[in-house]
Amino acid sequence: VYPINPKADLINNFKAYPSITACPEVPEIAIFVIPSKACVATAEECGKKGVRGIIIISAGFKESGESEGIERERAIIEIGKKYNMRILGPNVLGVMTPTFNCTFANQSPNKGSIAFLSQSGAMLTAILDWSFQNNIGFSNFISLGNKCDVHEVELIQEVCEDENTKVILLYLESVIDGQAFLDQIPEACRKKPIIILKSGTSQLGASAASSHTGALAGNDIAFDLAFAKTGVIRSKTMDELFSLARLFSNTNFANLKPKQQRKFVIVTNAGGPGIVATDAFENYGVNLCVPSEPLKKLLQEKLPAEASVKNPIDVIGDAPPKRYQDSMEICFQDEEVDGCLVLVTPQAQTKPIEVAQMCVEMQKRYPSKLIVSAFMGGDTMLEPAKILANGGISNYPFPEPAIQALRAVCDYANVRLSPAKKPACKDLCGFTAEKVQRVQQIFHEVRQDKRTVLLSYETSEIFSLINVEAPKTKLATSQMEASQLAEQIGFPVVMKIVSPQIMHKSDCGGVLIGIKNAEEAAQGFDTIMNNARTRGPAGALLKGVEIQQMVNFNAKKKNTEMIVGMNRDPNFGPMIMVGQGGIFANYIKDVSFELGLDYDEEIALKQLQKTKIYSILEGVRGQPKSDIKGLISILVKLSQLVVKFPEINELDLNPILVFTEEEGISAIDIKIVINDPNAKIGFRSSSL
């Protein structure tokens, strides 16, 4: 360590140097605890000297919200790039790793197996203080600060390789690089469990997007999807974050069993808490073991007659520690039983300290079984709690958080069992260079027209290029053209107003269906134009009336109106929506979302299964099955379309009519909105 200070000769018995330049060797890392004004020049000096990394603890940068600070941070980033020098911060509390400790907190954290990365320094100081009281230790304790260069994804990858770390915790308010997150985190999650408390869910405000998809997606849904997709466990509260961390740091992930197959027993000395725990197992979807007859028999032999050998196993109020031990031992011999929740209430005979010691002993003897406990009480349970913490048993003050943590551990087992990366889905759109060029040409024409919303004949062409069934559509700008085009397409036809300002065409009488001949088409043209003029938004530009092939869906055996949509999340890119469609889609809200990157048939099916309408598509109450395969294929094609063309900002199909498997699907109303090239794009589309 070389202290650098222009005024001092000796700092903490280390010889001090007046500047980095004067330092006798090139330091690996320079830590800045200097006024923010001096940081830029000092960073430059570090760069020249050949320092590989700097940690800027100093505040007074972007977080100040003032132009001076923002400029200062920009300058530092430039210097970092110039000298290929990495920067952590500015505005960090510090860093503590197993080999390195530099924080400005009063105390060093206890050694342990939790890596905690936090975007908020105050969160770190509070948690640090709290951890001493709660027997929690850390392997890494890192403040992320302004994340001007080094960000969460790199640090997660770093601590993931650290052998002292068993579980990675983060407090985040934002994600800097959504693409890197989606690319890198899945692999990290398969090595170590990652639990994130993401705040700021209420800060973003309602999305300003005009699409159905935008209106139906919550502020924060993309984070939920990204966490689920990568395998991150999302914690909803600060309490839950550490409640989960406790169990994860004590869990042996060598023996993995999928969640569906894991079964637990409850051993309790009191009925009431046993019932509370049973409720919680059901609420959190964690399986309780139904004891087999032989298992019950073995328990009956050891336990008194009044005990219950169902699950919960009630060893009753006068249970000595031996009775707990017998029950657990018998259960752990059973392959069906994967773990045990031990509930202890203060009772004269129970001796919680001995029960705690026994639990620690049992966990050592049965490392593949997961023991968690809730020793309920106050002072009586302090000593048992310490024994359990030191012995690697996760203990909770009440049953519910124990079971909540069990759920997360079971969910995480499923993450470990699933591959980090699947082979990319094959190109269902059949994109040739020609097709791509043609789509780009259409977008070019739209922009030349100073529009962002595509007209139906444009969307119709794009959909035919990617082989998605949609009715033939042409644009008529006069009565006569309307009759002629209608005859070309073939009767019956549907007629719709074409106007960039009219979102919901039927609301203003802008749609006519079942037009049967040329005369009706001509009349229809006038009716629609008049309706749009009188009932549409004032000053709307009316480009004409679309003439569209009419799908005679009354002749179909089954017809379900669905909605399919896409909008772009600024962090994680395209989001695909599917659900119950029709004009009431926004009210019924039976839709589900998924990220559009690395989207495939399997993901699409799971997404669809999250909607209530899915069971109706499957065919219930004697109805035939709908063309679910076709719908899934369309979902995948659309995801590929919007990934290929980042210009597409929004996409809405509502309704898209799903018929039976023989009869297929028809997208009746398609809306594509491309970005304004002059506007900023949130998501880095170039890397897609």
Next chain:
Amino acid sequence: VYPINPKADLINNFKAYPSITACPEVPEIAIFVIPSKACVATAEECGKKGVRGIIIISAGFKESGESEGIERERAIIEIGKKYNMRILGPNVLGVMTPTFNCTFANQSPNKGSIAFLSQSGAMLTAILDWSFQNNIGFSNFISLGNKCDVHEVELIQEVCEDENTKVILLYLESVIDGQAFLDQIPEACRKKPIIILKSGTSQLGASAASSHTGALAGNDIAFDLAFAKTGVIRSKTMDELFSLARLFSNTNFANLKPKQQRKFVIVTNAGGPGIVATDAFENYGVNLCVPSEPLKKLLQEKLPAEASVKNPIDVIGDAPPKRYQDSMEICFQDEEVDGCLVLVTPQAQTKPIEVAQMCVEMQKRYPSKLIVSAFMGGDTMLEPAKILANGGISNYPFPEPAIQALRAVCDYANVRLSPAKKPACKDLCGFTAEKVQRVQQIFHEVRQDKRTVLLSYETSEIFSLINVEAPKTKLATSQMEASQLAEQIGFPVVMKIVSPQIMHKSDCGGVLIGIKNAEEAAQGFDTIMNNARTRGPAGALLKGVEIQQMVNFNAKKKNTEMIVGMNRDPNFGPMIMVGQGGIFANYIKDVSFELGLDYDEEIALKQLQKTKIYSILEGVRGQPKSDIKGLISILVKLSQLVVKFPEINELDLNPILVFTEEEGISAIDIKIVINDPNAKIGFRSSSL
């Protein structure tokens, strides 16, 4: 106190008597701590002596599950009735009230203002132990035990009148008398807040009822409805129970403001926890105050430039206690601000002890403002936590539980503001003695026929008696009868199979619509009977085909398919369901529930508004408004019908077609199931 023991002369320096009879005066209460076998004879002795109440701590009764114990409990109940002597227990831990202490726990609880009643004795011992550590005190601490005589409702009423009690907490596994609960608890809730942890939500298993309503209602929904109706706050976890109790016992309910108008500020010395708290306010639906410009200006004058004067008010990391105080003082001068969440993280300048003292001081000076806090940390925050607890400030380890408790307090304010009992809704059915007799006659005929399901012509008559619009219906048992009845009713008609075994008539081809003439009616009869024979359940009894007036709903301006239903909860009686109907009702699950007792138009509207379909009934996207008033009137009529006739076990209207306000409503398919008089009725219908 007179100890009674056949063998001892002196117990704890009190002179002991060999029997109750030998006792020199009549004791007010006798407490049994004797073998269960001796209890019956001793109770008899007490009764003879004239004792008014007994508390049976002894176990070995119904809870044992053995016939001997069950019989013993029955005998005790009989003795109680005979001598008009009240019994608490058996199987209780004991009772502690401000004037009376008799428990077999090691320690007496601290004095405080929480009354805790628990059905589980072990829960009491655990909570007692825990309460010492958490600075929690109790006014009453009562074990309910087997509730063979005295039950929760009576005890709630009792502690409600106790002036030492500010808040009433219960742990319950069941409610003995649902009727008494619904009758008495609303008034009690207006005096003292009642918070209940009701467990056993997963124990009941799926309802065996065959109706839509039964299938769609969860196991535990009646408890949710009963708690909401009476004003009870339901806690989901043990932790939450005490988290809420803490704030309730510190809240001054003299100044009540409805939840919607209450606004809070957050004062914090750290950004991260401030964001976490903001999220929680939004998630829990508690209002944050948006500071007015004058308020912001006042704050700016007192706070440093880097502080944020928006809400959260960030007094930043170097905040001394004075800065917290200034912010709170300024905010509390503002009428808009009803309370403050104080967030403190360990920071060098902050001095949490002084901030805690300041909070206590401020609460005294501003009794109408509610202060809650989260002093986050460990050992640093122990002393502040004690100061806060003693000073009547509710402090939490993290922000989220503080805001969860705030929500409950705000919700409870709304309970206090609403009347306990509304005047009964007027009889919309116009029940005359004649009408009642006629309905009873129909039920009599159904029973004579050994049926429980009413046929359509029977439901049709009942609905016309209570003035609910339903199509005219007659039963045809032959081709010829079908033609004749169809002509009487007038074409077009609908034809439906009549069979007690066929629930979903259209699934087996048992429904034909749009029958236009006598010939079609004759043919239809054969078709339906054949379909039912070949595609219906084997061996189904086919009584014939109903001929029903066909509502030409294609001619209506608007037509929404709804479902209305009723089933009976064993605890709380009739439950009304309303929501989106049609053959997919069970899959879409857009329904809401309400208890049928004291049901009126206002309740019906609120219930309807909980469904998504409500906004569509109201008229969106240019559609006309549906006959919501008519639907509400039907809901009220049906509630009155099922309350009047407890024989009605289930009732389903699916679909009930709701048209525009001019066009009204039509109940297309009605199912009424009456009870089997030989089967047990769970709910005490006699008192309805």
